[in-house]
Amino acid sequence: MALIEIEMLEQRFNQLVHLLVSAGPIPIGILSGLGVSRLIAEFTWNRVEVGHAPPGFVPPVGVLTARCEVTLRHVSTDELDVDPNAVGTTTRATSWVNISANTSSLMIDLLAVEVPAAPTQFFTPQIRIARHQIDQLEELEELGIDGIAAALLLFRDGIVTVRFATRATDPIQSVPLNLLAGVGDEWAIRLSGELFTDALLAALQKTLAKPPGGTTVEDAPTAFWGVKGGSFAAIGSVGLEKKDACPGLFGDVDISVTVDVALTPSANFAVVPPQLDLTLQLSSNASDWDALRCWLGSFGLGSALLGFIAGPIVGPVFAGLALLISSISTLIIVGEKVRLDAGKEVSGTDVEDFTPTSSTSTTATFIRHVDLPSLNDSVESATTGPLGMLISGRILLLPAIHEVTFTPNGGALVGTLRNSFDCGRRTWQQETEVQDILIEDRADVLGRDLGRVPVTVFKSSAATPPDLWSVEYPVPSPQQLVAIRGSKKVKPGDTGRVYLHTSAGIRRFDIPAVPPLAAPTQQETIAAVAQCARKERVFTPREELEWLIDPPPFDFGYPALRQWLFTFAELPAATRIVIHRVSDGVRSQAMEFTAEHAGEASLEFITDPATNLFMEHNQDVIAAGRLLQRWVIPTEMIDIREPGLQLMRSGSMIAVAQRGGVFAHDLETGSNMRQPGELRLTKLATGGLEVMQQTRRHLSRGLARKGPGQIAREIAPGALPFSLTLPGGKVAALYENKLFIGIPWQPSSIIMAPRQ
Numbered sequence: 001m002a003l004i005e006i007e008m009l010e011q012r013f014n015q016l017v018h019l020l021v022s023a024g025p026i027p028i029g030i031l032s033g034l035g036v037s038r039l040i041a042e043f044t045w046n047r048v049e050v051g052h053a054p055p056g057f058v059p060p061v062g063v064l065t066a067r068c069e070v071t072l073r074h075v076s077t078d079e080l081d082v083d084p085n086a087v088g089t090t091t092r093a094t095s096w097v098n099i100s101a102n103t104s105s106l107m108i109d110l111l112a113v114e115v116p117a118a119p120t121q122f123f124t125p126q127i128r129i130a131r132h133q134i135d136q137l138e139e140l141e142e143l144g145i146d147g148i149a150a151a152l153l154l155f156r157d158g159i160v161t162v163r164f165a166t167r168a169t170d171p172i173q174s175v176p177l178n179l180l181a182g183v184g185d186e187w188a189i190r191l192s193g194e195l196f197t198d199a200l201l202a203a204l205q206k207t208l209a210k211p212p213g214g215t216t217v218e219d220a221p222t223a224f225w226g227v228k229g230g231s232f233a234a235i236g237s238v239g240l241e242k243k244d245a246c247p248g249l250f251g252d253v254d255i256s257v258t259v260d261v262a263l264t265p266s267a268n269f270a271v272v273p274p275q276l277d278l279t280l281q282l283s284s285n286a287s288d289w290d291a292l293r294c295w296l297g298s299f300g301l302g303s304a305l306l307g308f309i310a311g312p313i314v315g316p317v318f319a320g321l322a323l324l325i326s327s328i329s330t331l332i333i334v335g336e337k338v339r340l341d342a343g344k345e346v347s348g349t350d351v352e353d354f355t356p357t358s359s360t361s362t363t364a365t366f367i368r369h370v371d372l373p374s375l376n377d378s379v380e381s382a383t384t385g386p387l388g389m390l391i392s393g394r395i396l397l398l399p400a401i402h403e404v405t406f407t408p409n410g411g412a413l414v415g416t417l418r419n420s421f422d423c424g425r426r427t428w429q430q431e432t433e434v435q436d437i438l439i440e441d442r443a444d445v446l447g448r449d450l451g452r453v454p455v456t457v458f459k460s461s462a463a464t465p466p467d468l469w470s471v472e473y474p475v476p477s478p479q480q481l482v483a484i485r486g487s488k489k490v491k492p493g494d495t496g497r498v499y500l501h502t503s504a505g506i507r508r509f510d511i512p513a514v515p516p517l518a519a520p521t522q523q524e525t526i527a528a529v530a531q532c533a534r535k536e537r538v539f540t541p542r543e544e545l546e547w548l549i550d551p552p553p554f555d556f557g558y559p560a561l562r563q564w565l566f567t568f569a570e571l572p573a574a575t576r577i578v579i580h581r582v583s584d585g586v587r588s589q590a591m592e593f594t595a596e597h598a599g600e601a602s603l604e605f606i607t608d609p610a611t612n613l614f615m616e617h618n619q620d621v622i623a624a625g626r627l628l629q630r631w632v633i634p635t636e637m638i639d640i641r642e643p644g645l646q647l648m649r650s651g652s653m654i655a656v657a658q659r660g661g662v663f664a665h666d667l668e669t670g671s672n673m674r675q676p677g678e679l680r681l682t683k684l685a686t687g688g689l690e691v692m693q694q695t696r697r698h699l700s701r702g703l704a705r706k707g708p709g710q711i712a713r714e715i716a717p718g719a720l721p722f723s724l725t726l727p728g729g730k731v732a733a734l735y736e737n738k739l740f741i742g743i744p745w746q747p748s749s750i751i752m753a754p755r756q
Contacts, residue, residue: 003166005163008180042505068095073089151163190389195388197235217239240258267383401444417490436483440455452478574595578591580615653666
């Protein structure tokens with residue numbers, strides 16, 4: 001059975017759960033035991049004890065339950081009215097969580113909470129507190145593991161085991177081995193011997209699916225975990241027959257050759273961090289007399305077969321690398337080189353990560369170094385034995401602390417009135433705009449950033465008077481943007497108050513008296529009517545394009561940016577459009593576009609808050625064109641070092657294709673990653689992003705690299721990256737050498753439109 005097992009002492013597992021729940025958000029906004037008027041402002045986890053369930057509850061098989069002592073700080077809106085920074089009251093309570101595992105993660109869900117003198121409150125469905133990606137499973141892909149089929153948790157005699165099975169038929173519910181009890185450490189990872197033998201056998205079977213011409217399989221490939229040269233290893237073999245291998249005057253000779261393969265894992269503590277060394281040895285075995293005749297007459301059959309077998313084993317199965325040798329003819333050439341260099345170290349091969357170390361006429365040895373799977377850098381021991389490989393060590397686990405930012409951080413919210421023209425009724429209306437609130441919650445342990453925590457706006461949030469103001473409830477987001485809406489009843493002089501209750505805490509905001517708004521002028525009315533009829537001017541060959549929208553009255557630490565969108569219903573073939581920036585009266589060319597054939601086209605451009613545009617084209621007039629303008633207020637600005645050629649999103653992952661590689665930003669965690677090289681970026685129809693190169697390797701959630709035969713489409717030279725609309729109404733866009741996330745300041749305005 002191919003199993004991966006992570007064992008932890010009960011005390012250390014309790015600390016791990018404590019760390020994960022403390023790094024999560026406030027899970028609930030109100031508790032019936034506290035009263036519906038009490039808003040939970042802090043949820044502090046104090047102590048965790050695995051193996052305890054609330055009365056009458058039986059956890060499912062493979063799921064562990066833990067009891068947690070917690071401290072709740074709660075406050076009422078009445079207290080916030082008196083003091084916007086009111087501390088409120090603290091109450092000690094008991095909570096229970098369910099701990100489960102799937103094929104890639106450890107999950108913790110809030111099951112129930114019990115407040116003194118109140119009945120236990122169960123949550124259906126349970127509330128997700130933490131989801132921890134188990135990175136060690138990704139590292140094990142380097143061993144050729146295709147994936148995890150099942151996972152569960154077990155608890156026996158003071159040791160917790162997180163078990164993963166690579167096959168659905170593996171006895172995953174068998175009694176835990178508790179190997180940790182005999183090594184004296186705090187955690188252990190066991191890679192079963194079957195893990196290595198399964199990968200080796202799969203490599204042999206894949207190789208023999210298309211054996212070399214004239215070769216047949218005499219003995220099917222086998223593999224087992226045993227002792228080779230004094231060390232435990234995955235040991236495999238296959239019997240091959242070469243028909244008419246040695247042509248001769250008195251008849252051709254068929255040669256039978258057995259190819260033996262051994263993969264030996266071992267730990268290397270001489271480097272930091274420790275490495276897992278994978279030593280691969282291949283050998284061929286034929287009768288000396290026949291082998292000698294074969295080598296003299298067929299250019300080294302034994303070494304050629306070694307090369308053929310080595311390719312898939314050293315290549316794609318172990319680490320997704322390039323094949324050792326690309327064709328049968330090359331195999332024979334390299335095989336012959338191995339034979340002729342008998343006893344010498346082989347160097348200069350094109351194997352990317354495996355390194356040949358020695359060879360004879362019938363053997364070839366390779367080695368590869370990968371990261372040693374571990375829970376941290378404190379690895380104390382790594383040994384192999386009858387049960388596979390056991391890696392163990394010690395670990396320090398502390399609860400997380402949170403850094404929460406509200407922008408603005410309570411206080412006054414800017415509220416304004418804006419004139420809006422109703423094209424249907426041909427009348428002016430007043431609309432209310434209130435400053436948005438940006439919330440971020442980051443978890444940290446001893447200075448190590450654990451990433452962003454998604455922020456939930458609880459339904460207990462409120463705005464008063466309710467007939468004038470309301471709070472929007474967006475979906476949970478790592479960069480939560482909350483909008484306060486004003487109704488049509490808002491008039492100059494009205495005030496309001498907002499109680500924003502979230503999983504990151506609670507804040508009180510005040511909306512000062514809304515200032516009066518001047519009535520629209522006659523010129524503004526004429527312009528509004530014209531815009532409704534869309535009878536503005538057409539695009540002449542040279543157009544000075546000025547910005548016509550007032551800037552937003554607030555920002556989030558970065559200047560607001562201007563976003564321009566040109567849309568053309570039909571451009572004649574060979575239309576050439578050049579866009580220039582205009583700053584302080586000075587023009588500089590920013591973009592050039594030529595239509596290879598007639599058709600619809602769009603151009604998008606972003607400038608700083610003081611730059612206008614100048615457009616020129618080679619047509620007499622472009623009548624079916626439109627220009628839209630809107631402000632975008634950045635909430636995050638990320639340096640990507642060079643301009644982007646393409647912008648894509650899949651789930652929480654945003655990827656930017658550049659000439660020097662691919663830059664990736666995770667919206668959930670806030671983490672960034674760069675993959676240099678000549679790469680191509682594509683989006684899968686089934687979801688996920690791929691980066692194309694010669695090999696495939698997982699980069700991050702849904703981001704991968706694939707071979708050129710799987711390329712869906714390439715980045716066109718000079719491609720213009722459009723902005724991306726994100727969940728919650730946000731925008732991701734490129735500006736100079738930066739990727740930014742922002743919110744559009746509505747409304748967008750049609751500045752030019754087609755003549756009708």
